[in-house]
Amino acid sequence: MNKKSGTKSLFSTLIGKKMLMGLTGLFLITFLVVHCGINALIFFNDGGELFNKGAEFMGTNLLIRTMEIVLFLGIIAHIVDALLLTLSNNKTRIVKYAHQKPNANSKWYSRWMGLLGTLILMFLIIHLKHFWVISRFTDHIAHSELDKLPGQETMFAEMKEIFENPMVVLLYVAAMVSLAYHLMHGFQSAFQTMGWNHPKYTPAIKKIGFWFSIIIPFVFALMPIALHLGIIK
């Protein structure tokens, strides 16, 4: 058998590209946990006091700010890799079937990861514009109600204002539905891609993945709804 000569490097094969997809996907999942945890501080319903502290910590802590850069690199890698894989996969069957029953052998959301991801990406752009841009690139956001200057607002107040618009609430909820389906396939898929398949643990991973992809997007979606309806003041 030929020695290793002539074989490509890890990330130039399709399996290598999928490995990057799995790694970045899992990394984004850990980010979701942190993000969801901090934001859920609004559910203490204390006028946003705890939440504003959390937001300040996230905006000033050095480790978090470093991770923010890693996060952006991770998202970009995930998106670029997704684009490369999807484009190459779309070219493997030029002549299509006249009649096909894909639902007989696979789940629709496992086949539409690219579309679900694109919906998430569109949401991300709007979402970053809503919160990240004003908090990092303007001095519109005050750290707390006490030290706010004229014309400034706290993150919590800003959030309440943005979610007054029912269309924005709808957009956020729809995006969370896309995220739920993306994760419903993606969570367990990433483990399989990484080769972490085991007769004992895989059923547990699938169960955890299922509940994760329902609970996290659900808690996220509750936030704009609760703020809009004034349940959280």
Added chain:
Amino acid sequence: MKFNLKIWRQKNAQAAGKMVDYTIENINADMSFLEMMDVLNEQLIRKGDEPVAFDHDCREGICGMCSMHINGRPHGPLRGTTTCQLYMRNFTDGETIFIEPFRANSFPIIRDLVVDRSAFDRIMQVGGFVSVNTGQVQDANNIPVNKADADLAMDAASCIGCGACVAACKNASASLFVSAKISQYALLPQGRIEAQERVLAMVNQMDEEGFGSCTNTGACEAECPKGISLTNIARMNREYYVASIS
């Protein structure tokens, strides 16, 4: 039984093909799908038309030749069956049946329903074997193999190379086939010796042949007539990562 058939007809690899309608009557419910095709072809020949070309060999579900995409699924509506093991009683009288070739750029059409699956052979040629210096036959049990691994290797080795996994996959990925072939050796001590070269070479060739990547939709496993498991794909990935960084 009576059926309306819509069959892909294509003269050769270059010609444009199209779906053509046929009606067939007096089909016995206990005929296999291929026997029904034989009856159709006899009728076509008697009329002076070209018979429909299709692949088949063993007609007992072990060779993997009978590639047909029937009513939207490789090998038709039943799980775990090849086309030759599919019977007309699994269809309803008067039903319209779509019959197409397995579709993938890597499986070019030769004629009608016959596709060229030599891409699989080329993948096997770069690593689907164990190099043996011939000599005396070894004593049985000289190399101990534990029962669980032997079973998994046997399961993987039951792949018949039919290509249904590629035909079903939205990406026309050959991951299930290649991973079965890699696993059947990787699980046994005899195969471990060349395991790293094997996985690198076969994964490389799989890309060269133009098959897509794996999105883990599971369509391959669901359509595989031999029930080859997705766990083989995870094993291939593991083997591949380790081999490419070591």
